[in-house]
Amino acid sequence: MTVTIYDVAREAGVSMATVSRVVNNNPNVKPQTRKKVFEAIERLGYRPNAVARGLASKKTTTVGVVIPDISNSIFAEVARGIEDIANMYHYNIILCNADKKKEKEIRVINTLLEKQVDGLLFMGGAVTDEHVQAFKTANVPIVLCATTDEQGTIPSVDIDHEAAAFDAVNALIQKGHRAIAMISGTLQDPANGYARFQGYKRALEQAGIAYDESLVRVGNYRYESGIEAMKYFLELKDTPTAVFSATDEMAIGAIHAIQDSGAKVPDDISVISVDNSRMASMVRPQLSTVAQPMYDIGAVSMRLLTKLMKKENVDDPKVVLPHEYISRQSVQPV
Amino acid sequence: MTVTIYDVAREAGVSMATVSRVVNNNPNVKPQTRKKVFEAIERLGYRPNAVARGLASKKTTTVGVVIPDISNSIFAEVARGIEDIANMYHYNIILCNADKKKEKEIRVINTLLEKQVDGLLFMGGAVTDEHVQAFKTANVPIVLCATTDEQGTIPSVDIDHEAAAFDAVNALIQKGHRAIAMISGTLQDPANGYARFQGYKRALEQAGIAYDESLVRVGNYRYESGIEAMKYFLELKDTPTAVFSATDEMAIGAIHAIQDSGAKVPDDISVISVDNSRMASMVRPQLSTVAQPMYDIGAVSMRLLTKLMKKENVDDPKVVLPHEYISRQSVQPV
DNA sequence: CTGTTAGCGCCTTCAC
DNA sequence: GTGAAGGCGCTAACAG
Numbered sequence: 001m002t003v004t005i006y007d008v009a010r011e012a013g014v015s016m017a018t019v020s021r022v023v024n025n026n027p028n029v030k031p032q033t034r035k036k037v038f039e040a041i042e043r044l045g046y047r048p049n050a051v052a053r054g055l056a057s058k059k060t061t062t063v064g065v066v067i068p069d070i071s072n073s074i075f076a077e078v079a080r081g082i083e084d085i086a087n088m089y090h091y092n093i094i095l096c097n098a099d100k101k102k103e104k105e106i107r108v109i110n111t112l113l114e115k116q117v118d119g120l121l122f123m124g125g126a127v128t129d130e131h132v133q134a135f136k137t138a139n140v141p142i143v144l145c146a147t148t149d150e151q152g153t154i155p156s157v158d159i160d161h162e163a164a165a166f167d168a169v170n171a172l173i174q175k176g177h178r179a180i181a182m183i184s185g186t187l188q189d190p191a192n193g194y195a196r197f198q199g200y201k202r203a204l205e206q207a208g209i210a211y212d213e214s215l216v217r218v219g220n221y222r223y224e225s226g227i228e229a230m231k232y233f234l235e236l237k238d239t240p241t242a243v244f245s246a247t248d249e250m251a252i253g254a255i256h257a258i259q260d261s262g263a264k265v266p267d268d269i270s271v272i273s274v275d276n277s278r279m280a281s282m283v284r285p286q287l288s289t290v291a292q293p294m295y296d297i298g299a300v301s302m303r304l305l306t307k308l309m310k311k312e313n314v315d316d317p318k319v320v321l322p323h324e325y326i327s328r329q330s331v332q333p334v
Numbered sequence: 335m336t337v338t339i340y341d342v343a344r345e346a347g348v349s350m351a352t353v354s355r356v357v358n359n360n361p362n363v364k365p366q367t368r369k370k371v372f373e374a375i376e377r378l379g380y381r382p383n384a385v386a387r388g389l390a391s392k393k394t395t396t397v398g399v400v401i402p403d404i405s406n407s408i409f410a411e412v413a414r415g416i417e418d419i420a421n422m423y424h425y426n427i428i429l430c431n432a433d434k435k436k437e438k439e440i441r442v443i444n445t446l447l448e449k450q451v452d453g454l455l456f457m458g459g460a461v462t463d464e465h466v467q468a469f470k471t472a473n474v475p476i477v478l479c480a481t482t483d484e485q486g487t488i489p490s491v492d493i494d495h496e497a498a499a500f501d502a503v504n505a506l507i508q509k510g511h512r513a514i515a516m517i518s519g520t521l522q523d524p525a526n527g528y529a530r531f532q533g534y535k536r537a538l539e540q541a542g543i544a545y546d547e548s549l550v551r552v553g554n555y556r557y558e559s560g561i562e563a564m565k566y567f568l569e570l571k572d573t574p575t576a577v578f579s580a581t582d583e584m585a586i587g588a589i590h591a592i593q594d595s596g597a598k599v600p601d602d603i604s605v606i607s608v609d610n611s612r613m614a615s616m617v618r619p620q621l622s623t624v625a626q627p628m629y630d631i632g633a634v635s636m637r638l639l640t641k642l643m644k645k646e647n648v649d650d651p652k653v654v655l656p657h658e659y660i661s662r663q664s665v666q667p668v
Numbered sequence: 669c670t671g672t673t674a675g676c677g678c679c680t681t682c683a684c
Numbered sequence: 685g686t687g688a689a690g691g692c693g694c695t696a697a698c699a700g
Contacts, residue, residue, distance in 0.1 A: 002473075004693055015671045020695060028669060045471060050449045051388045052693030055676045060385060062428070062449070071414040071629075073407055080405040083431050092445065094396070095429045097417050111426065115384045115396070137379060139336075223616050249616075256618055279613065282557050282586055284593060295405075338677055349687045354679060364685060386677030389692045 003044045012040035023048055054116060063119045063305060064112030065093045065145075068100045072221075073277050074247075074294055075123065078146055081298025082121060089306045091118070100125035100189070109134045119305045121145045126190050127154070141308035145301040146294075147191050148318070155308065155317035157301040159292050161191045161274075164323040165199025165246070168272050168290045171325055172242045173207045176334040177270060180204070181215040181240040183229040183250045192221070196246045196274060215240060219250045226253020234261050241269060241334045248275040252283050255330065266332040276326055285329035293321050337378045346374035357382055388450060397453045397639060398446030399427045402434045406555075407611050408581075408628055409457065412480055415632025416455060423640045425452070434459030434523070443468045453639045455479045460524050461488070475642035479635040480628075481525050482652070489642065489651035491635040493626050495525045495608075498657040499533025499580070502606045502624045505659055506576045507541045510668040511604060514538070515549040515574040517563040517584045526555070530580045530608060549574060553584045560587020568595050575603060575668045582609040586617050589664065600666040610660055619663035627655050 005023070009016045014033060021029050022037045029037075040046070054060040065082060067075050079095065086093050094117065096108040105124050109131075112120060120142045122131075127149040135142045135154065144156035172180050182200045185193035197216075204211055217232055219225030226245060230253065233240055245251035251273035255265050265271055265285055273280075276291035300319060307314050339357070343350045348367060355363050356371045363371075374380070388394040399416060401409050413429065420427050428451065430442040439458050443465075446454060454476045456465075461483040469476045469488065478490035506514050516534045519527035531550075538545055551566055553559030560579060564587065567574055579585035585607035589599050599605055599619055607614075610625035634653060641648050 002693090005695095006693080016694080017671060017696085018669090021670085024695085030669060033669080047444070047471070048448055049389075049693050050445075051385055051394060052676090053695075054385045055383075055389050055678090056693075056695040058676075058695095069414065070404065070417065071407070071410045073405070073410070076405045076407070076410040079429075080403065080431065083404065083429065087431075092428050092430065092449065094426050095413075095417065096426065097414065097421075110381070111384075114382055115426065137381070223612070252616055256616075259618060278557070279616070282583075282590075282613070283617075284590055336677090339679095340677080350678080351680080351687060352685085355686085358679085362685060367685080383677050386692090387679075389694090390677075390679040392679095392692075 003046045008040045008046045012036045060116050062092045064117040065121045066096045066098050067123045077294035078298035081295040082302045085299045085302035119309045143305045157319040159323045161195035162199040164274050164290045165196035166203045169203035169244050177242040179240040181233045181243040183245040184218050185246045223253040226250030227257040230254040230257035245273040248273050248277045248280050270331040288328045288331040291324045291326050337380045342374045342380045346370045394450050396426050398451040399455045400430045400432050401457045411628035412632035415629040416636045419633045419636035453643045477639045491653040493657045495529035496533040498608050498624045499530035500537045503537035511576040513574040515567045515577040517579040518552050519580045557587040560584030561591040564588040564591035579607040582607050582611045582614050604665040622662045622665040625658045625660050
């Protein structure tokens with residue numbers, strides 16, 4: 001039924017070892033024999049069994065990717081970056097959604113490790129001790145992608161979320177805004193949540209603006225929650241003149257909530273956010289936002305992982321990619 | 335270094351076979367011995383090697399997924415449906431982007447097959463003879479996801495793209511529109527391209543409206559191409575009163591192009607499309623569109639694949655999921 | 669340059 | 685209910 005390396009060897013009149021060599025591009029084969037083998041392969045329709053190869057060589061050329069949610073455009077973009085580079089280095093990826101649930105994350109990490117992936121890319125919520133524990137039992141490299149661990153002991157690639165948020169809010173302050181509301185992500189989320197909130201606070205503080213709790217609403221990253229949060233702000237006696245959203249999608253919700261109320265963006269209220277997803281320029285007015293290089297985060301982390309897997313030494317295992325403020329149409333001086 | 339089933343057997347004072355039985359939940363093990371084995375596993379931190387298991391059992395509990403582009407929200411949604419169901423049945427997925435390029439598709443199909451996936455989900459451009467050829471050499475089940483083959487010989491799950499487009503255009507016609515433009519996808523693409531274009535033509539024909547070539551522009555599915563196409567229509571001496579876009583994203587581009595020109599949607603021009611991606615309700619006015627159940631297409635196709643892999647018999651290997659017109663705010667009577 | 673020989677870690681009859 | 689033994693298909697020394 002299935003044709004094996006042994007069949008090819010017999011057909012070509014050589015040994016298994018030789019077939020293995022040509023299949024693996026080992027130069028130590030006479031061109032003639034190589035040709036014979038290729039012909040036999042062709043004739044028999046031989047297809048190498050990667051599982052057997054993996055068992056024998058202890059390499060699967062497969063990496064595990066745990067991601068919060070592939071249907072979230074931000075992560076999908078990162079995933080594309082990962083896959084492109086993986087592909088370039090002849091790796092395949094096993095993708096697992098874990099929705100930032102610790103339990104699910106630990107579970108998939110383990111099944112990925114059982115599958116003998118050569119490396120692991122972890123994109124998730126908080127990196128807890130349990131995670132670190134699970135990573136330790138792996139004897140393959142791990143890199144955190146779009147997150148970091150507290151202790152800074154695990155290789156990672158991410159942007160500086162706190163600074164990105166700071167820059168966004170600061171852009172508002174530079175335009176004269178002082179009543180600046182924030183639509184935050186959940187504070188349990190270290191990157192998109194907590195760090196961005198901290199950046200907001202620091203920017204206010206530096207400008208001598210008192211932090212006002214009633215100017216902060218926590219959303220769930222979705223469009224609707226942006227709308228809800230904004231509606232709340234709109235009903236305040238002192239409506240803010242600007243709002244900073246932790247993510248684009250909620251920002252778009254905010255823009256629409258403002259517009260639906262009859263007010264104008266940015267004339268009445270300015271809106272700014274962090275992400276620069278493709279949607280940012282698919283709204284009117286186009287959204288001003290601090291760009292986070294999603295694709296690159298994926299690509300760079302996969303590249304880093306390949307180096308780790310090849311045991312090449314890397315200078316800095318903690319890479320922080322630059323963010324950049326993109327000024328479009330949703331912000332104007334107060 | 336790595337602890338194997340043999341180590342566990344020795345530690346527990348039983349044979350490898352017994353360990354294998356408890357790991358695989360084989361009931362023929364005395365509770366006592368089962369307990370002993372579990373303890374040994376715990377103590378040693380044993381983790382089954384899925385590669386070895388795969389080689390011995392000829393099952394990898396892994397399925398291959400070839401997808402055009404995971405960063406496209408439509409496909410990302412499908413992928414989420416796939417992964418959720420895969421997960422439910424304890425399968426993992428290897429994801430490969432192939433950008434609807436035939437060559438790349440064939441290549442990844444082959445590497446997926448080399449990796450001994452238990453089944454394959456194919457989401458791509460046209461299904462050519464070469465594809466069918468590649469599928470034949472696989473001795474695992476394949477299901478087409480969000481596409482179909484001409485001959486209808488391969489299991490698949492999709493919507494009726496032609497009918498969906500027809501319904502959309504017909505909704506316009508029912509509102510009295512006659513000058514209806516179309517922003518199409520590339521005609522080489524059987525599903526989103528050709529079929530939807532055919533639906534457009536059939537709707538016109540049935541209403542006795544002459545087909546006008548100048549009212550059709552081919553886009554590349556992206557927002558910008560929707561803008562471009564619409565700009566073209568806007569400059570026609572007889573501007574259409576409605577436009578049908580093959581996809582949401584181009585439709586949103588069209589809406590913005592109209593708005594940027596100073597006209598209003600739907601007052602001056604109505605816009606309708608097919609997809610109902612999340613973005614459809616994230617525009618003002620909200621987009622009226624024929625919904626295509628992306629998540630379900632993924633889920634159902636994965637479910638079908640599990641049946642095929644278990645050699646259960648399926649009544650109908652060609653499933654066509656229903657589509658549905660969602661009326662929002664972008665269409666109004668002429 | 670090429671062949672021989674052991675495994676890789678596990679499953680799976682087949683006996684007991 | 686449990687153990688022994690033979691592969692699964694391939695790679696990797698080690699000879700020659």
